[in-house]
Amino acid sequence: MQRRNLMKLAAASGGAALAGPALAACTTTSGGSADGELALWSQAAGSPAEVEVTEAIIKDFNGSQDTYKASFEPFPQEVYNDTVNAAALSGDLPDLLTVDGPNVPNWAWAGHLQPLDLSTELTDKFLPTVLGKFQGELYAVGHWEAACSIFARQSVLDAADVRVPTMESPWTREEFDDALQRVVADGAYQWAIDFSTADTGEWFPYAYSPFLQSFGGDLINRDTYLSAEGALNGPEALAWGQWFQGLFTSGLANVESPVGAEDFMQGKAAMAFHGNWGALAAMDLYDDMLFLPPPDFGNGPKIGGGSWQWAVTSTADTAGATSWLETAFSDEYVAEFCNQTGQIPATDAAAELTEHYGTDGDLRMLVDYSKAYAVLRPETPAYTVIASVFSQYAGNIVHGGDVQEALDAAVAEIDADIESNSGYGF
Amino acid sequence: MTVLAGFFLFPIVFMVVASLKNDHQIFADMNSFKAFLPTGDLSLANYAAVFDRVPFWRFLGNTLFVTAMVTGFGLVVNSMCGYALARMRWKGRGLVFGLIIATLILPFDTTIVPLVYLVANLPWVGFNGLTPVLELGWLNTYRVQIIPFIVNAFSIFLFAQYFKSLPKGLEEAAAIDGAGWLRTYWRIIVPLSKPVFATVAILTVVTSPATWNAYLWPLMTVQSEELRPVMVGVQYFFQLDTAWGEVMAYMTMITLPMVIVFLVFQRAFIQSIASAGMKD
Numbered sequence: 099m100q101r102r103n104l105m106k107l108a109a110a111s112g113g114a115a116l117a118g119p120a121l122a123a124c125t126t127t128s129g130g131s132a133d134g135e136l137a138l139w140s141q142a143a144g145s146p147a148e149v150e151v152t153e154a155i156i157k158d159f160n161g162s163q164d165t166y167k168a169s170f171e172p173f174p175q176e177v178y179n180d181t182v183n184a185a186a187l188s189g190d191l192p193d194l195l196t197v198d199g200p201n202v203p204n205w206a207w208a209g210h211l212q213p214l215d216l217s218t219e220l221t222d223k224f225l226p227t228v229l230g231k232f233q234g235e236l237y238a239v240g241h242w243e244a245a246c247s248i249f250a251r252q253s254v255l256d257a258a259d260v261r262v263p264t265m266e267s268p269w270t271r272e273e274f275d276d277a278l279q280r281v282v283a284d285g286a287y288q289w290a291i292d293f294s295t296a297d298t299g300e301w302f303p304y305a306y307s308p309f310l311q312s313f314g315g316d317l318i319n320r321d322t323y324l325s326a327e328g329a330l331n332g333p334e335a336l337a338w339g340q341w342f343q344g345l346f347t348s349g350l351a352n353v354e355s356p357v358g359a360e361d362f363m364q365g366k367a368a369m370a371f372h373g374n375w376g377a378l379a380a381m382d383l384y385d386d387m388l389f390l391p392p393p394d395f396g397n398g399p400k401i402g403g404g405s406w407q408w409a410v411t412s413t414a415d416t417a418g419a420t421s422w423l424e425t426a427f428s429d430e431y432v433a434e435f436c437n438q439t440g441q442i443p444a445t446d447a448a449a450e451l452t453e454h455y456g457t458d459g460d461l462r463m464l465v466d467y468s469k470a471y472a473v474l475r476p477e478t479p480a481y482t483v484i485a486s487v488f489s490q491y492a493g494n495i496v497h498g499g500d501v502q503e504a505l506d507a508a509v510a511e512i513d514a515d516i517e518s519n520s521g522y523g524f
Numbered sequence: 525m526t527v528l529a530g531f532f533l534f535p536i537v538f539m540v541v542a543s544l545k546n547d548h549q550i551f552a553d554m555n556s557f558k559a560f561l562p563t564g565d566l567s568l569a570n571y572a573a574v575f576d577r578v579p580f581w582r583f584l585g586n587t588l589f590v591t592a593m594v595t596g597f598g599l600v601v602n603s604m605c606g607y608a609l610a611r612m613r614w615k616g617r618g619l620v621f622g623l624i625i626a627t628l629i630l631p632f633d634t635t636i637v638p639l640v641y642l643v644a645n646l647p648w649v650g651f652n653g654l655t656p657v658l659e660l661g662w663l664n665t666y667r668v669q670i671i672p673f674i675v676n677a678f679s680i681f682l683f684a685q686y687f688k689s690l691p692k693g694l695e696e697a698a699a700i701d702g703a704g705w706l707r708t709y710w711r712i713i714v715p716l717s718k719p720v721f722a723t724v725a726i727l728t729v730v731t732s733p734a735t736w737n738a739y740l741w742p743l744m745t746v747q748s749e750e751l752r753p754v755m756v757g758v759q760y761f762f763q764l765d766t767a768w769g770e771v772m773a774y775m776t777m778i779t780l781p782m783v784i785v786f787l788v789f790q791r792a793f794i795q796s797i798a799s800a801g802m803k804d
Contacts, residue, residue: 139747143749144763174756175763177759184640184744185747188640188663190663190747
């Protein structure tokens with residue numbers, strides 16, 4: 099009844115009084131269509147540098163041809179997915195939008211996106227982990243990649259007599275465990291390593307599941323994408339969970355470590371497992387920073403791959419959207435994004451144009467880690483649920499819960515979700 | 525009681541103090557009482573940075589505009605509705621009143637998805653020059669932030685209950701003098717009902733999902749940055765590296781207007797909460 103009343107009100111009285119401001123604001127930037135207007139959305143609100151580069155691309159694109167006119171609307175990252183889903187619900191998606199790499203399969207499966215019509219000549223130059231695919235089709239391409247590594251200091255490792263690992267010879271599990279013990283042996287640090295466990299969202303699967311994969315487990319059986327049984331609760335996964343939990347129960351890592359490797363930055367932790375986005379701040383703070391490869395727990399060192407990428411929506415003007423992407427994916431723009439944001443360039447040519455990631459750059463190793471170690475999160479629409487479930491039960495493990503019980507419960511929830519969605523198309 | 529009041533002030537003191545520190549200092553002070561003290565290197569840098577990251581004045585203007593519209597129109601519409609339910613005799617009045625009250629049991633969050641779908645498909649008459657044009661969809665406008673929240677069941681209930689307490693003799697005297705319902709409402713009822721108008725105005729500003737604290741609804745229905753309210757702006761600071769000092773500065777800036785309003789209308793606030801029988 100309340101809603102009926104307000105609709106009558108809108109039609110009968112409120113509308114006229116409100117028409118001025120409402121209609122003045124009616125210029126919408128959304129709604130994909132073949133009208134020559136290209137609406138772009140991204141998660142970059144609050145990141146002035148990223149917004150600036152995107153607007154520069156749009157300005158160049160609009161100035162380079164007369165057929166299409168692109169416009170841009172940035173959204174806050176924390177609420178971006180909800181906004182896009184609401185827009186999809188109401189049929190108001192833009193032509194192009196950014197999508198976090200692991201969400202590409204879900205949005206493609208949901209019908210939000212259409213496959214990209216880009217030449218392989220263009221896409222082949224990009225890192226494989228910035229290409230968002232679902233069931234063999236390319237749906238998204240990213241300007242940059244992100245990479246985690248072990249943040250450490252040369253002086254701290256030297257004082258603890260710990261070998262500095264290399265890509266050729268990364269730490270084994272035994273070496274890593276020994277290094278953790280050594281760096282806190284003299285009591286100078288409260289914690290051996292900072293895992294930023296207070297981070298929520300997708301940090302847990304992004305940062306911690308590569309350790310699981312290095313142990314030989316995984317978030318799901320990638321042969322079928324229909325079950326996590328055995329992958330997430332098998333002997334390898336159990337070994338990972340017990341090892342990971344042991345770091346916290348033995349006091350080597352802080353159960354409640356703040357977001358952004360703050361324990362490391364505050365000098366409370368000797369090392370940190372953190373992303374490249376924190377590298378420049380760490381280098382400003384410490385003049386002997388090292389960004390080390392992750393340990394090899396038996397199946398090679400692993401890190402998470404896939405960051406924000408551009409995709410074309412299902413309602414878009416395909417030709418116009420493709421034209422914009424072809425402009426936007428020049429090496430110069432890739433480099434400009436990375437120079438402004440500190441992210442890892444997605445092409446080799448762009449890397450050479452950046453300050454930190456060129457062949458002799460001080461963060462070059464992060465490009466190499468991406469190439470050598472990055473593992474995509476499972477390319478299935480179920481990933482959104484997998485991520486949520488893994489975060490919950492990995493949290494239980496960190497806080498001392500029974501490892502096998504936690505993993506079995508996670509598998510049960512993931513499998514139930516996949517079954518209730520008829521396999522998500524697999 | 526003073527100790528308890530001080531305890532409740534801690535979060536606000538922390539917010540203001542942290543807004544003057546850099547992130548490194550905030551975390552360094554976190555585990556001690558220093559978190560509540562203006563110690564270390566203090567500056568207004570976080571406040572300056574807020575303006576680089578967020579179009580603050582635009583967001584504040586939007587919130588003020590939407591809040592004024594929802595509150596202003598809400599007072600008129602809901603009081604008239606309450607008056608019709610409390611003092612006019614018409615068939616089905618009890619049923620209508622019951623249905624309106626029944627809507628209170630539905631949390632807003634549970635209806636938001638169908639509401640988004642509804643407003644996305646509502647028609648509107650716009651103008652192309654002087655020519656009326658029928659448009660479809662209310663998304664991405666001010667009206668989608670205002671009109672759905674003008675009618676409020678709880679406001680209607682408060683008005684109706686208050687109007688029932690007014691002596692009928694006043695209306696009967698007005699009727700003898702030839703006044704109709706509208707004139708009676710406007711000339712007799714409204715001047716006698718300032719307390720309930722103040723109560724409803726305050727509760728609308730403080731508790732409505734469309735006014736000062738509007739977050740979820742504009743998040744889902746407004747795509748243009750030009751139309752966003754202040755609360756959505758909070759999320760601008762949560763990028764890969766959260767700028768906590770800037771978050772605290774922004775929160776201080778958007779809390780300050782409400783603190784000022786509270787201090788100015790303190791007595792009315794307390795009365796409104798007491799008369800509404802609710803705590804938030």
